Amino acid sequence: MTTAVGVPIGQRLSDLAAADPHRLSVVVVRQDGGREALDRQQVEDGANRWGRALAARGLAAGDRVALLVHNSVELVLGALGAWKVGAVPVPVRWDLPAWERERVLAVVAARVVIDEGTAPALRAEAAAFPADPLPTVTSPHSFGICSSGSTGTPKVIVNTRPGRWTAELSTPFAENFGGPVTHPQVVLVPAPMYHTNGFMTLNSLLGGDRLVIMEKFDAVAAVDAIEREGVTTFTATPTMLQRLAAVPGIDGRDLSRVEWILQGAAMMPAALLRRWFELLAPEKVIMAYGMTEQLGLVAIRGDEWLTHPGSVGRGFRGTELRILDENQNPVPAGTYGDVYLRSPVTGAYDYLGGAPLLPTTPDGFGTAGDMGHLDEQGYLYLADRRVDMIITGGANVFPAEVEGALSEHPDIADVVVVGLSDPAWGRRIHAIVERRPGTTGPTEQECIEFVKARLASYKAPKTVEFVAELPRSAATKISRSALVAERGG
Structure with missing residues (x-):
């Protein structure tokens, strides 16, 4: 019987087996097609x-x-x-x-x-x-x-909380929005389980759901698994969602049993988000912003996003939000500053290795270094991490904004924007572009003009580099600092 403080994880596994020993619990889809x-x-x-x-x-x-x-x-x-x-x-x-x-x-x-x-x-x-x-x-x-x-x-x-399971740890995001959730869920795990999004799916297993775990993410194999295993939900990065949406014939594939998906780990380009609204429905797409340190959560569902385009949502599951300047003073609505969060689980983390904890206010709000602003209704709009902000010619430019603009080009499969040393500008906005397979465009100048048509001209890249493939990890993460170092700083 679950108590207010939960039950030890080992005991929870025994309870699940006793209740329904032959219910399918874990499926691993191997790269060789085995199962x-x-x-x-x-x-x-x-x-x-x-x-x-x-x-x-x-x-x-x-x-x-x-x-x-x-x-x-x-x-x-x-x-x-x-x-x-x-x-x-x-x-x-x-x-x-x-x-x-x-x-x-x-x-x-x-x-x-x-x-x-x-x-x-x-x-x-x-x-x-x-x-x-x-x-x-x-x-x-x-x-x-x-x-x-x-x-x-x-x-x-x-995570400094004891290893005990509570029902709250397994509550699907969609249930907080009142969406339909069939139990047990069939949860596709496309992300490597060394990443938070992958490892935390073990909470779904502890909640009684079935995990369909991909040995390694492959977009075609993932769509096959969604159809074959009757997947009802999954969490993915924007890069994964881009690759899934580009699977040949995706519009004719059977995604009907997918009840909701969660997007996290990076900002979602608007064009890609609208594409997933077409593939599923706005009310089946949820975006979340949070961090492994568990300072809090922000979330928004697709139908709500349509009335607040560009937002990542409002405080979720008890999370409070503040936007503060570099001296931790509040800034007015619409003004960029550092994003601070406080939630019931704030502070439930520690670092091994001697790294200092994240900055906090005296009353317990913490920040991971991301910048953004709140509107009058309390919706959060992220800009980028402060450390990634490019100061070019005295103006502040957030790489994510430029990447979002370029990602709308139909012939661009992936893009990363960095700042490189430049004698005239201080830092030069430089776009590293991966073209979509089978295309020859766009050219450097076309990329620059494409951004200028969508953003202020000073935010457009000064230079564009084309690569066969961006060096993303299995979790689709990329190191901007490594890209900058490889190009001379």
Whole structure:
């Protein structure tokens, strides 16, 4: 029985299996087209076996286990097994270069590392252990998520809430908007599970939903899975949604069972958003703004966005918003400043590795460094991160705004805008463009004129570079600082 403070995650798995042992719980769609499926009892048994195998390698309550594997059964059972013994799972990017991997692992300080080398042996070891339920233990912290760049100390963001499940953690976003949600949900997981959007789908599993996990995102395979598995919801980045919308024949594919989708992790170009309104319906598309540090959440549904175009919404699930200047003083509606949030979960995080916590006000509002403004009705409009803002010729330009304009060009598949050193302008607005396959345009000048037709002329790029493919990670993230460094700063 769930209480106000929830139940330990390990116990929750046992309860699900006892209630409906043969209900399908996890499906992993492999890159080779194969499919591995587990029902609730198999998930429960596997978590107990993996917990015992990890304990045999020295993992104990309060320890951390690093998960450096692709989306897989091993990743899921490794995380659940860690919770079973009261440990803290920390997914880590599997594709880091060796030097960065070692830096990150030094900060994680994991007792056990599960990677592509150790996972097969652990799976074999787990199979030899009994599957009966382990004693109930609560992890002191729910999980960790890594956030590391090419320079500086890697950050490992630890959710400091105990590893206990509550129904609130599994409540679908759509239910907060009054939309129809069929339970159990069938949740597609296109994102790598080292990313927050991917890993947090384990809350849906704990809520009784079925996860359809892609080993690696591929747009065509994702559409196939949506049709074949009866997917009802998924969370995706704008880049993923762009690739899904570009699948040949997408208008004729069966998306009828998709009840709602959630977009996060980056700003959504208006043209792409309207395309998804056509593919689904405005009331089935939800956008959210938040951060792994859990300062708060902002959300908006598509039909509401149509009356507030460009907004990412209002405070969600108890989140309060303020826009403050560099001295933490409030600014008037319509004025850009730093976005500060406060919610019931504000402060439920810590950093390993000695990184300072995010700036906060004396009364508990925190900021991740994003800039934006509020309108008179309290709707938030994001600009970009303060650190990404380009000062060119004395004027402030937000890269996301320029990227949004360029992304509306029908022959542009992807674009990133950075500021490069320039003797005349201080920083020169430079667009790095990936053309849509099969096209030869636009030219550099056409890109510049395209932006000038939509934004103030000083926001248009001074130079445009064309590349075969932008270097996005599996989570579709990109490092602006690395792109700038590669081009001379």
